[in-house]
Amino acid sequence: MEGSGEEFTKYRSPLVSRYACKDMSYNFSDRNKFITWRQLWIYLAEAQKELGLPITDAQLSEMKSHLKDIDFVMAAEKERKLRHDVLAHVHTFAHYCPTAAPIIHWGATSCYVGDNMDLIMLRDGFDILLPKLARVIDRLANFAEKYADLPTLGFTHYQPAQLTTVGKRACLWLQDLVMDMRNLQRARDDLRFRGVKGTTGTQASFLQLFDGDHEKVEELDRKVTELAGFKKSYLVTSQTYSRKVDIDTLCVLASLGATVHKICTDIRLLANLKEIEEPFEKEQIGSSAVPYKRNPMLAERCCGLARHLMALVSDPLQTAAVQWLERTLDDSANRRISLPESFLTADIILSTLQNITEGLVVYPKVIERHICHELPFMATENIIMAMVKAGGNRQMIRIRKRKDCHGHIHVLSQQAAAVVKQEGGHNDLLDRVKADPYFSPILGQLDALLDPKTFIGRAPQQVTRFLAEEVRPVLEPYKSKMDVKIELEL
Structure with missing residues (x-):
C-alpha cells in the first residue's frame, strides 16, 4: 500500500500504539529494560569494588560511559546464537567495554x-x-x-x-x-x-x-x-x-x-x-448513522x-x-x-x-423533571404524617387518622401509577391529592412537602465532611x- 510503513505490516499492541502515555510505554520498553540491566551490573561492580574485589576505577568508568550505547542488532544476533537473552547482552556490553568485560555480571545469575x-x-x-x-x-x-x-x-x-x-x-x-x-x-x-x-x-x-x-x-x-x-x-x-x-x-x-x-x-x-x-x-461525531x-x-x-x-x-x-x-x-x-x-x-x-x-x-433540568415524575410517590409518607398532625393530638385519633389517610393515599397512588404505566401519562398523584376534599387540611403545605431538598437527608453535609x-x-x-x-x- 502506497505510503504505508513497515510498522503497519505486523501486529502492534493498541496499548502502546493507540493509548498509553509515553512515560509508561518507555518504562516497559526494551531500551529502558537493557539500560536498567547495565545499570544493575554497574551497581554490582561498584559494591564489589568497595568491598575489596579487584575492580578498577577504569573498568567502572568504561561501563558508565557506555551505559546507553546499546547495539540492538548485535544483541539480537548473539541471542539467536546463544539462546539466552541475558548472556547476549553481557557479550554486547562487553564488546563496548573490553577492559571491564571480565567483571560484568560477576558472580550473578540471570x-x-x-x-x-x-x-x-x-x-x-x-x-x-x-x-x-x-x-x-x-x-x-x-x-x-x-x-x-x-x-x-x-x-x-x-x-x-x-x-x-x-x-x-x-x-x-x-x-x-x-x-x-x-x-x-x-x-x-x-x-x-x-x-x-x-x-x-x-x-x-x-x-x-x-x-x-x-x-x-x-x-x-x-x-x-x-x-x-x-x-x-x-x-x-x-x-x-x-x-x-x-x-x-x-x-x-x-x-x-x-x-x-x-x-x-x-x-x-x-x-x-x-x-x-x-x-x-466540537468536531466529535457520536454516531455515523444517528447524527x-x-x-x-x-x-x-x-x-x-x-x-x-x-x-x-x-x-x-x-x-x-x-x-x-x-x-x-x-x-x-x-x-x-x-x-x-x-x-x-x-x-x-x-x-x-x-x-x-x-x-x-x-x-439539572432533566434531573428535576425525573424527580418530579417520581417524587409524588415518595412524598406519600410526608403527606400521611402531615394529615396525622392535622387530625389532633390524642393517640387514638392519630392511629385512626393514619390508617384512614393511608387508605386514601394508597388508592390515589394506584390510580396515578396506572396512568404512568398503562397510559404513558405523567404522574398526576399531586393533582389527585389536591382534588380530594379529604386532604383539604394540608393543601397549603403541599409545596413544602414536595420540596426535593427536604428528601436528601444529610447528603450535602456528608459530602463536605467526606471531602475534608x-x-x-x-x-x-x-x-x-x-x-x-x-x-x-x-
Missing part, C-alpha cells in the same frame, strides 16, 4: 538483572500511576463539591428510590478511588529488591567470591539494594523473588479496574437518562479496558501456583505480557477517566502534580 529490573519497573510504574489517580480524585472531588446539594433520583436495583444528590453519588465513586489510592501506595511501598542472591537464592557464588566472608556478602546485598533506590531486599528468595509479589501488584491494579468500570458504567447509565454526559469535542447521538465513548473505552485489567490478575495467580521448588521458567513468557499490560492498561484508563471527570456535563476528612488529605503529597492536562490521542 535473575539478578531480570528480577531486579522487574521490581524497578513495577516501582516506577506505580510512581507514574499514583499522580494520575490523584488527579482523577481531585477533579471528581471538585465535581462533588460543586453539586453537593443538587437533588437527584437515587436508584436501587436501577429502580427509583429515595433522593440523593449528584455530589453524594460522586462521593461513592471517590470512596472507591481513595481506597485504590491507599492500595496502590501500599503495594508500591511493600516492594522490596531481590538483591544479589545467586542461582538458588543461597548466595553461594558471592560467598565464594568473598572467601567465605558472610558479612561482606550481606553488605554487598545491602549496598546494591541501596544503590537501586530500595530500602529493603527480600531476605530469602529462590532463583526469583516470590511470584506472590506479582499477585499483590496486579491485584491492586485489577481492583482499580473494577472501580473504574463501576464509575464509567454509572456514567453510561446516566448518559442514557440524559442527566450527565462525558465531555464531547444527534452523543455516545459515551470514553466511558465505554474505560469499561472495555478495565475488563482486560481485571482479567490479567489470573496470570500471576496461576504462575505463582506452579513455581516448582526453586523456580521453573514457564513464568517468563507470561510475565513479559501480564506485568507490562497491567500497568499500560491502568495508565490509559486513568488518563481517560481524568479527561472525563474534567469535563462532566450535568443537566477522607479525600483532600490523600491528595496532599501530589499537590505539585495536579496542574497536568490530559491530551487523549484517540
